[in-house]
Amino acid sequence: MPSISANLITLLPLLLIITLVIINPIQFKEKRNFLYLLSATALESSLEIVTILNKANTFMAAIISAFANAFGFAIAPLVAYLMLTIIMKDTKYEKYKNIIRIPLICNAFLSFGSIWFDWIFIVTPLNQYFRGPLFHVQFLVSLFYIIAFVYIDLTKIKDYMLEDLICKGAIYCLILGSIIAQVFFPDLLLIWGTISICLIFYFISVQNMQLRRDPLTMAYNRLCYDNLLLKSIDKEGVTLIIIDVNQFKKVNDTFGHMTGDKMLCSIALTLRKHFEAYGYTYRIGGDEFAIIASNIKESKVHEIFNNIEAEFLHTKNRLSISPILSYGLCEYNPKLHKDIYDAIKIADNNMYICKEKNKSRKYYIT
Template sequence: MNLTLIAQYATDIIALLMLLGLLTKENLLNLHSKRFFKYSIFLTIIIIIAELGSLAVDNQGSSLKPLNQMFNIVGFSLTPLIPLMLIELFSQNVLKKHKFVFIPSILNAIAVLLSPWFGWIYKINIDNQYERGSLFIIFVVVYIINILVLSHIVWLSGRKRFFPIKWKILGLSLFTIVGTCIQLILPEVISSWHVVTLALFLLFILLSVFENSFDALTGLFNRLAFEKATSTLSYKKPYTIILIDINHFKKTNDEHGHDTGDLALKEIAEVIKNSISYELNGYRIGGDEFSLILETRDEIIISDYLNTIKCGLDERRKNNKMLPTISIGYSIHNGKKSLSFQDVYREADKHMYEDKKEQKKDIKH
């Protein structure tokens, strides 16, 4: 067997073991995402070992034919499951709720298990030599279907939580499809598992950087993410900055304790998250300050969002009388005047404090 090929596969396995170590120490991903990411890595390592084993015993005498069969069964059965495991990184419990997504993989596994007799997915001839089976296309189609299902889930979840990196993850999916298809089209080019190993590493880096953009308490994007987002805003395009400030937050902390204050922050953040769509991102930019960025100047749309937030808080206040009120201000950049972001932000801040003063007047009266 080619020593260069062994070295390449060994490098992939070592890299994946290193990734497993990084993932174990990493605290940014939640436990559920970590678990399924680990499943993907373990599956990849097992499949690489199986492919390496198959290459090692292939054409090495009929006595090793059962071993060759076993290695091919493991590789062809498990490969389509990797994209399915990765789905859980983007939308938890999808596999549990929608078990039908396993149907193509199950059909593929059945075809693989029957291949030693019927030669559907692969054939091992009397000389213990591997060949592609008459229905090898089933394996290819199932694998691509599962990657497309993963891409679809990324697209859907990207409309909310993963919106900022949606296209990067979809690009990574395309890279994986193209990279693995090279070996499917040209069997002599051993590229699939190098591509998958690289893709898993890139996905880990992408998710780690992304998860570092969130505020730990509220789950909204943090100040750093806000600054990155605002740095990309163009004065040539319309956008709206909405600022939200919690009224009497210091008083809430002083009189009822910081646990009550933290709970208020979480509840208000939850209302904001439930109110926003893929067009809008929510940020915690200070202790009791939040911001929303909306890529529109349509006042009807803006008003709808603000009313949704206010109604959501009113509803929660029925069950939590200590939940503070909020003050809101916004500023619209119409994309025509060459205003800086700071100008737009200052105007929103001014309107927010005007709202705060108006609420104080209403309380006095």
């Protein structure tokens, strides 16, 4: 029973990952949908085991096979759909979530209708299985969701570090490789085993990303900042920017910590948006941020911060208050500076000079 063994090898790690996700103290976006995704994949593998074991040539066995196949064909695109909904979260494509359900619903209708009308599959009264004329519908629907998933994920490539890209590249190669192999060698039954491995990779990737992120602002955290500094210690063309939020304690005392948290999130998002072409944004302290940028001129940094301040005044930070940012920078040169930490001190000193100049400025409050 090699097919049963293969499905059990698929199923057991999935059950383990489901347990780890449930008890995991680190929360991440779309955790519920990820659990649905894992559960759907585990159910699909279980249904395959049922169809493999249910080989008796009886009418009751035929009924069991018909319903097992109907659920299996309905669930197959659901797995890819749930993958897509996870990656669509907080993107401009999220508004299309109702539209992308249509192929899923149509496939489910055809799958369960096949019990009586032989559309996707045929199960005879003696429990003999054949492919129906619309057999490839579930495959095409799944492929559509997978392609959409990869496309949307690639639009977020600037948010990923090298480690994330390696893991995601492995996921894409495994999925596409298994699809191609399944087309040419239908008896291999690679799809669900491959998807299970990919989900494990995805879980590891999410965990690693969470460990590198500040949980409040989603900027990279101090640990990630320190690690990248070590990697940049001999590089040229690196610009270090230190940012501090003026009078932040006053914001917390006057408006409350919830407003302060919203302000920090807005600042982090704005910094990431303006500097994404040059480097990553880090939260290195309570109200302190840093950017390690590459190939950016000092004049461009000043221009960006002028644009940020104008943007804050225009939008009022989506609160009733517009923050004032003090910043300092240093273009690191291994030949001029003792080490990269020497350049950080210079950037930090320049930030405090800017902070002194900004002391007399007041928050814009509406």
